[in-house]
Amino acid sequence: MKQILVKKNILQTNEEIALRNKEVLLEKGIFTINLLGSPGAGKTSVLEQIIKNLKDKVNMTVIEGDLYTTKDAERIESHGVQVIQVNTGGACHLDASMIEEAMNHIDIEGMDFLIIENVGNLVCPASYNLSEDMKVTVLSIAEGNDKPLKYPSMFQRSEVLIVNKVDLIEFTNFSMDELYKDIKSLNENIKIFEVSCRTGQGLDELCEYFKSKVYERRGM
Incomplete structure (x- = not known):
C-alpha cells in the first residue's frame, strides 16, 4: 500500500487540476465516484460491500482519504484491490491536487472503476471537484433525517444518496417519508438506495447500478 503525504501547488486552481485529471480518466474509460458522508455514516463499510460484489466483474482502484491514519485503507487492501492512501494532514477534505498525486502512483491501464473515499465531512468536500463522474453521499439512519436541510449543498450536488x-x-425516530420529502425538495433527480451492510438489504441493487455505469463507460 502506497501512502502519500500531500504537497499542494498553490499556483493552480482546483478546477484546472480536476479537468486535467478528468481528461486522463475519460481517455482510459474509467468511471469515477466521489464517496462522501459524515464520520460514522458507514462509507467504508458500504465500500467494502461494493468491492466484494464487483471486484471479480470490474477492475477497481480505491483512493482512500483520511486526516492522519491508514486504518480504512488497510481494511480496503485486505479485499485484494489496489488502494492508495492520501493523508490530508488535518485538512477536512480531499482536493484535485491530492487526486493528481495519487494517480501518479496508480496503475490505470485496464482500470474500470475508481472510487475516491473522501474525508468524513458534510460541508467542505461538497465544494471540491475531484474529477468524479458523480458524487455519492452516504447517510446513516443514526444521523437522523434532518441532515439534507442542514447541509443542503452536499445533497444538491450528489447524484446518488445511500x-x-x-x-x-x-x-x-428516523422518518423515511420526511427524508424523501426533504431530499427531493433539494434535488428531485437524486437516486436513493436504502441499504444495510449487516443484513445485505439493497446492496445488490446498489452494486448493479454502479456496474451498469462502469459498463456504460466502457461501451459494454
Whole structure:
C-alpha cells in the first residue's frame, strides 16, 4: 500500500487540476465516484460491500482519504484491490491536487472503476471537484433525517444518496417519508438506495447500478 503525504501547488486552481485529471480518466474509460458522508455514516463499510460484489466483474482502484491514519485503507487492501492512501494532514477534505498525486502512483491501464473515499465531512468536500463522474453521499439512519436541510449543498450536488444502516430504523425516530420529502425538495433527480451492510438489504441493487455505469463507460 502506497501512502502519500500531500504537497499542494498553490499556483493552480482546483478546477484546472480536476479537468486535467478528468481528461486522463475519460481517455482510459474509467468511471469515477466521489464517496462522501459524515464520520460514522458507514462509507467504508458500504465500500467494502461494493468491492466484494464487483471486484471479480470490474477492475477497481480505491483512493482512500483520511486526516492522519491508514486504518480504512488497510481494511480496503485486505479485499485484494489496489488502494492508495492520501493523508490530508488535518485538512477536512480531499482536493484535485491530492487526486493528481495519487494517480501518479496508480496503475490505470485496464482500470474500470475508481472510487475516491473522501474525508468524513458534510460541508467542505461538497465544494471540491475531484474529477468524479458523480458524487455519492452516504447517510446513516443514526444521523437522523434532518441532515439534507442542514447541509443542503452536499445533497444538491450528489447524484446518488445511500441511506445506510436501515436495519436500525425501528430503534430510532428516523422518518423515511420526511427524508424523501426533504431530499427531493433539494434535488428531485437524486437516486436513493436504502441499504444495510449487516443484513445485505439493497446492496445488490446498489452494486448493479454502479456496474451498469462502469459498463456504460466502457461501451459494454
